Amino acid sequence: MSRERDDSAGPTERGIGAGGGGVSGTSGASEASGAAERRTAARAIAAAGGSGVTGAGSGGTASGAGTASGSVTAHLSHRVPDLGALELLLAVARHGSLGAAAREVGITQPAASSRIRSMERQLGVALVDRSPRGSRLTDAGALVTDWARRIVESAEAFDAGVQALRGRRDSRLRVVASMTIAEYLLPGWLIALRAERPDTAVSLQAGNSAVVAERLLAGEADLGFVEGLAVPDGLDGTVVAHDRLAVVVAPSHPWARRRKPIDPAELAGTPLVLREHGSGTRQVLDAALAGHGGLARPLLELASTTAVKAAAVSGAGPAVLSELAIAEELSSRRLVAVPVAGAHLRRDLRAVWPTGHRPTGPARDLLSLTRA
Incomplete structure (x- = not known):
């Protein structure tokens, strides 16, 4: 059983020693006597032959009989209490009260008592003496608390490191x-992402669909978008939009005045x-005209949509x-759309990733925005 923690509370309270929190495992004995009693408790735990407890302190390792046969790490999760239980034990050490400890960790007192008993059964030793005056750590409990503190502090350092990685x-x-x-x-889409993630710096590279696949597979991009017929090899993807290709000419071109649609064979020739x-545009067009003799040798072959559009506007051919790229030119009559019959020029636009x-983090958020 675990619980959620409010990370804003900080780890400072968890660093308080068991003796400094008002509950002593040695009932007021001297420091030397306390150390001796802890060593005695360690030997008692080792002799108990229960589930076993492994300590990383200066005194070495105390473990149950089950660890003597070989691997100390085998089935570790079955021998070591979860972090929530260890945090509860530390809270008992600080407050000297099971009820106060329960309130600190955000559970009921019966739940706290049950968790302590479960941990005692797991370890095979008594950890807390309960009385009307409060709850007091046993000698074994004080030793386990010392170990628990190190585990919890290490877990907090682990959590802080992961948070830093996630932030980066x-x-x-x-x-x-x-x-x-x-x-x-x-x-x-990026303007919408900026509103949700103002601290995320976005870089955008543009290229054809083959370049998109290369960059993603090389680890040089977090998310890609392609316009081809299918998801490139090595990538997964999802459709985020639809598009259609259009044949366009300058108003001065003879096709601008024709009323009969162009058939695929004439277009291909x-x-x-x-x-x-x-x-992606070339892939779709090649596939649409493959059954009609294939594309004739291009008049011009250009590496960007803007360049192709400029050539068409100038009357090159x-x-x-x-259709996404020519809306403004069609509206202003700088280009004229020529109807085509019998050719499948529709295509899916996809988000892709290795x-x-x-996608996680901002890449996942951008993907969500494309579907909104």
Whole structure:
């Protein structure tokens, strides 16, 4: 049985010794006498042959009979009380009262009494003498309390270290995305993330879908976004949006005035302004026209959506672009969309990450925002 702790309370109280908290395991004897009694208690515990207790103090190790056969660490969790029980014992040492200790750790007195009894059964020794005047540690209890204090302090140091690691992880987010998503969707998502995590520094790299996979698999990014037909090898992913490719031309191009849709064979046989191999846009277009002879040799092959769009606007030739990228140009009539019949130009946009490494921290929060 465990409990949640308020980390803001700090560990200072837990560092108080058993003798300094008003409860003595030696009933007022001198320090030398107390040390002798603790050694006696250690020998008694070792002789008891119970579940066993391992101490890391200067006096070496005291253990139950079960540890003599070989591995000291085997089934350690069955021999060592949980942190909640050890913290309760330390609270009893500080207050000299089971009721006060129960209040400190946030449980009822009957629950505290039950936990102490369970720990005594687990260790095979009596830890607390209970009387109408309060609760007093036995000699064995005082020794176990000394060991417990070290365990709890080590656990607090462990917790602080993990918190620091988590804080360092949460202080930055590295995102890599294919061009269309990087230019037209991620800015809005990142603005929303900024409102939730103002202290997280975000870096964004843009590249085609192949580059996204390479960066993620090399550990150079925490979360990626791709526009291809499927999740790249070595990655897991989820669909976050949908998109459609459109054929566009400048208003001066003959296709701008045609009323009959272009069929896939005519589109495949026409030199186009295209994205490079490896881009999600190119993958979708290649797949859509594979059964119609495949793409003709490109008129131009460019490495960004912006470059393809600029070439189309200038009248270089027909281009194939995401509908997300051309909304403004269509509205202002700088580009004209040409209808296409019989070609599947719809695609899914995905968030991706290395297989088996589900996003955590700010990457998880950004993923949630894409679905909002």
